[in-house]
Amino acid sequence: FCHEAIRRASVAEGVLSVLAVLFSEERIAALYGRHRGASYEGVISFHTLVELMYSAVIEHKAVGSSAFQSARNTGKLSVSDQAAYGKIRRAQKSLSNALVCDSMEPLMEMFPEVVETRVPACFCEHNVFCIDGKKLKDVAKRLRETRGVAGRLLGGKALVALSVHEQLVVAMSSSLDGEANDGPLVPELLTQLHQWSPTNNIILADSQFCDLTTPRRILAEGSDFVMRYHPKVHFHANSDGVTAEGRDHRGRLYTDESGWLGKPHGKTSLRVRRITVKREDAPDLIIVTSLQDTKKFAACDVLDLYSLRWTIETAFQHVTEEFDLRHMIGSTAEATLFQFAISLVIYNVMRLIHAHVSQTHNISPEDLSVLKISRTAKKQIVALSVMVSAGEATDQIQSRKQTESQVAQMLSCLWDDDWLKAKKKNRTGKTTRKNQPVAPTPLSSKKRSGAHTSVFRAIIAYYKRKDV
DSSP, X not given: OHHHHHHHSHHHHHHHHHXXXXXXXXXXXXXXXXXXXXXXXXXXXXXXXXXXXXXXXHHSTTOHHHHHHHHHHTTSOOSOHHHHHHHHHTOOHHHXXXXXXXXXXXXXXXXXXXXXXXXXXXXXXXXXXXXXEEEOOOOOOOSGGGTTOOSEEEOOEEEEEEETTTTEEEEEEEESOTTOOSGGGHHHHHHHHHHHSOSSEEEEEOGGGOSSSHHHHHHHTTOEEEEEOOTTSOXXXXXXXXXXXXXXXXXXXXXXXXXXXXXXXXXXXXXXXXXXXOOSSSOOEEEEESOOOXXXXXXXXXHHHHHTTXXXXXXHHHHHHHTTTTSOSSSSHHHHHHHHHHHHHHHHHHHHHHHHHHHHTTOOGGGBOHHHHHHHHHHHHHHHHHHSOHHHHHHHHHHTOOOHHHHHHHHTTOOOGGGBOOEEEOTTSOEEEOOSOOOOOOSOSSOOOOOEEEHHHHHHHHHHHHHO
């Protein structure tokens, strides 16, 4: 019966098979040995902790106690909820970062060799990455140190890199302080990116990274950058005053000029190219880039490339809404980062299925909804856990010891008619696909205070007051 139930829930079988490869006991044990830091394994192994977390995220709407009880019913957990929560509370951030980065090698072995991409043709030989920070919000005030703290609590802060070609999250660096700036997290993220993709990289970034430090770090790693300009750093055009003008693919007028970011010929200044798009209904869009070859990299192509930076915002929205990131399982910064890392890996699994379905059925990725794939997977996993115990289904899938190629072959056979995006009529009456991100649903209609602090700072403040 269990075998037949798994066969009928084909999407759930595919997701659990991929997770069995990514989170195999041998792979997780090796990862734990490299990145454990001061943590230790007792009754609950790190592999068990990972299984508990992804079960909570996919199957139990990010409710830890439900996942613990389910594991206890199948004999996988023998300790109390308090002990399990404590283990999650103390998860090292180095382990969370490694879960994302180290899962990429087996994931890419299962990824289709050729994928359709929206990147302009002149950048197809480059590895294009978006980077952006993510604050983990709405942490419950369960800790003694945070009770009575005014405002909302922030968990950790993560800086994430997403590959534009594959739409996969490939690296993550983090800070325990949710109020931390993204800048100090850049070196670790670039190191991870350089290990995964040593050459030919282009980094897309928002204006917060436009200073004289982050661009130099990107160039030092042998990469190039395309980022939005911020006026905190002065741009000095070349003295020759040569400026090219034209219109981009949307018909907007732009100017293209070369110059210096910072004082001309200064020790820390950079030679850059600035592209300015004049907009009537919004502030001008100003892009700076280290790609100086105007013949190879036309200004309109650079603008089209930068517009793809929004894909990382869409990924964050998907993870937050579909994997219940508004409900934090743990009450420390370490726990929030651990939950976020697991959610990112699960997002990558959904993207993997999306890529296989798109290629096998010859459907444009723009017409296929990764959101609907995620919802189908969650429904089938929940249904499978009702028909047979979740632990029994997981154990049977893990016992197969499937290789990456076998799992990839399984994913290529998945299909559901509901996965096509709904069509929408635009103002001209023509039917188009919906490809714009949907605004997140508000948590409550009640007006909320804008005050906030991080768990990390609240704990420090608590012990400072106690010492006094």
